Amino acid sequence: MDTVGDGLDSVLQKAFTRPIPKSAGAQMRYLVRQLKGTRAVAELLGVTQRTVERYVKDQIKRPRPELAQRIEREVRKRWQPQIRAKAKEAAATTGGIVIDTRARFGYSAAPGTTDDARLRHLTVALPPQYAARLFETKDAGGTEQQLRDIAAEGLQEIYFKDHGRRAQGLLVEFTDVEQVEFDL
Structure with missing residues (x-):
């Protein structure tokens, strides 16, 4: 994908x-x-x-x-629309969603840090609120860029900022997506 x-x-x-x-x-x-x-x-x-x-x-x-x-x-x-709805509900309320991606990640951070975009392969479990936002945006007819922005925000908060424990001013750019897959 x-x-x-x-x-x-x-x-x-x-x-x-x-x-x-x-x-x-x-x-x-x-x-x-x-x-x-x-x-x-x-x-x-x-x-x-x-x-x-x-x-x-x-x-x-x-x-x-x-x-x-x-x-x-x-x-x-x-x-199977009911099965699909139950899977969305479970991901959006309790389970979250796992994203496995290979893409180029760029950074905007404090002066003196590197901001060179690098190709990375990440597998990260995103919490339910990001799963809910992804599915809501998809169902509302959101664009691919909007979906990527939500995924980038989730990766930024969970992986790069470690749930807000580090890199407070970091902004992540999610570009050149080679592969992206999800799992529940």
């Missing part, structure tokens, strides 16, 4: 208790049930309503690769 938003989506998918439907027909039937009609699914996927009906009846079994990816992505977005 190279975006914080994708990482948050994938951590919630780890909480699923059942796998998503495998066949294109089963996935299409699920979408039709969720969106309450073939027309809405057709508009969502950019295909004709008749094509959706053929998938539902298993008259077409193998979608084109790009359509298969769109179908799977839309099913994953809607799969």
